[in-house]
Amino acid sequence: MSKIIITGVLLLMSLNSFADNIAKAKYTFANPQQAQLFNNLLPNLRCLVCQNESLADSNAPLAEDLRKEVYQQVLAGKSQAEIISYLTNRYGEFILFKPPVESKTYILWFLPFLLIIIGITFVGIIARKHKNQKVTLNNQQRQLAENLLREVK
């Protein structure tokens, strides 16, 4: 029984990848550079309808339109930068999965590193403080400590 289920699941999975290939096979290119540009661009562009999917994965009608648009621009010989600026001029930088590094995104990009540095410094200071602390015990405390150690043994 379990074998049948596994076979079924595998079959479904293969169908899925088959459908995926059909979607991509619709687009044919004049040369491999264009195909590579197209295939590099799509996974990095956000579908604005289903926001966690890329234009490469999404089946939303808007994603289909934008795929066609990117395809036509690739065929027209536009560069990667030209296509990206075409899209960001219309849809804003949100369409890029990876936000560009610029003055308004400095906090986004560099805050984690700053926090790590602050954290390490903080831990360092505390550790040093503990190291430099000299512990002095009076006789009674010493006796207590020795008793405890003996018990452990």
Add this chain to the structure above:
Amino acid sequence: MNPKKITITILPLIFFIILALLFWRGLSLNPHQLPSALIGKAIPKFSLTTLSGNTITQENLQGKVFLLNVWASWCLTCRVEHAELMQISESKQVLIYGLNYKDQLDTANNWLQTFGNPYTAVIYDPKGTLALNLGVYGVPETYLIDQQGIIRYKIVGEIKAKDWDNTLLPLIKKLRKES
């Protein structure tokens, strides 16, 4: 407790408050309401026909403050929004142009006949070419455009009465004064 110790004790509380404020703000934002990249820019050039069959370009829209409402007969929210658009249209405060998005001519015209037509004219964009240049990613969307043809504001989703009262109408009055 000495002052140094007090600072260290309070530090986590301050940290918590900052985080709480960030989350409070961040989690109350709607990720589907994106700012338009076209605010402050001119509406793109286009040459299409209206639902009644006349040619229309961006030049026909120059010289007046107006709303450009993107809608479709297949869009349920547009049906909800329609009542508000009718009210705005009846108030005669501003002209409303429609942009019919990825629709069919006869269904779109039927829709207007059945429910009423708040639009001065409706641009027919069955392939969504103008919509793509406007950065439309869902319907309904509404743009406020000034006398120079510059996009000044955008509402994603339906226009509610409070959007009209608190945002659109004051902005329209301000834009009229500017010129």
